[in-house]
Amino acid sequence: xxxxxNVIPSPGRLSSPLHWRGCFAPAAEGGASxxxxxxxxxxxxxxxxxxxxxxxxxxxxxxxxxxxGTASTGKEALHLTETQSPTLVVMDIRLTGDRDGIDTAxxxxxxxxxxxIFASAYSDQEARRRAAPATPLGWLQKPYxxxxxxxxxxxxLSELRSRDV
Numbered sequence: 001x002x003x004x005x006n007v008i009p010s011p012g013r014l015s016s017p018l019h020w021r022g023c024f025a026p027a028a029e030g031g032a033s034x035x036x037x038x039x040x041x042x043x044x045x046x047x048x049x050x051x052x053x054x055x056x057x058x059x060x061x062x063x064x065x066x067x068x069g070t071a072s073t074g075k076e077a078l079h080l081t082e083t084q085s086p087t088l089v090v091m092d093i094r095l096t097g098d099r100d101g102i103d104t105a106x107x108x109x110x111x112x113x114x115x116x117i118f119a120s121a122y123s124d125q126e127a128r129r130r131a132a133p134a135t136p137l138g139w140l141q142k143p144y145x146x147x148x149x150x151x152x153x154x155x156x157l158s159e160l161r162s163r164d165v
Contacts, residue, residue, distance in 0.1 A: 041066065041157055044086035046104065047119070048072040048096040056090065056119075059146035065153060074099030074107075081112055088137070088156055090149070093120040093127060102127065105134040117156050119144065 043065050047053040053070045060067050068084035071077040073096050077089065089108060093101040105116040115135055120127075121142040128139070137156035140149060 041088070042068045042084065042086045043153060044068050044077065044080055044084065044089045045070040046072075046074075046077045046089055046095065046101060047092045048094070049092075052092075055146060056149060059149055060090075060153065063150040063153075065150075073097035074101070074104035077104050078107060078111075081108055081114060086114060087160065088153065089114055089116040090119050090140075090153065091116040093118060093122045102130045102134070105131060105136065109134040115156070115160070117152055119149065 043060055045053055045056050045060070045067060047056060047070065050072070053072070057067050057070055068086045069080045071080050075097060077091075080086070081089075089105070091101040091105050095101050095104070099107075101116075101118065101120065105118070108114045108116065115137050117138045117140060118127075118131060118136050119140040119142065123139050123141055137159055138152045140152050
């Protein structure tokens with residue numbers, strides 16, 4: 001099954017945190033070389049399905065990204081953001097707990113300037129309308145492949161880097 005990936009460039013230059021500086025270009029084999037990695041590029045995974053979260057973490061780590069952790073609730077995501085300072089968040093919309101992924105993404109953007117890629121089966125017009133103020137860097141429609149996940153993360157980090165130059 002083919003995944004739908006939408007990378008959305010930001011509407012304009014954002015005043016971004018210093019930890020957004022730097023990114024890497026994909027290496028020839030799809031990973032990142034040691035010289036391409038910037039340790040400030042840190043990914044937080046927010047996904048309430050443990051199996052999917054584990055697959056995402058393995059795929060992103062194998063591709064050379066630093067995964068700061070996984071969260072299954074909005075509350076956990078906010079706590080991990082405070083303690084781990086991720087550069088980018090891969091966010092599911094449906095989460096366990098009282099806060100969904102869109103509300104969590106809005107809070108992350110307002111409080112920390114951190115942008116998200118939404119990786120969810122729920123990407124209808126209403127979800128996109130609600131998420132718009134968080135200026136998402138992309139939408140990855142479930143089900144998706146781990147290769148498409150790493151590609152959209154690379155594109156999002158590249159977008160953040162281009163806005164920070």
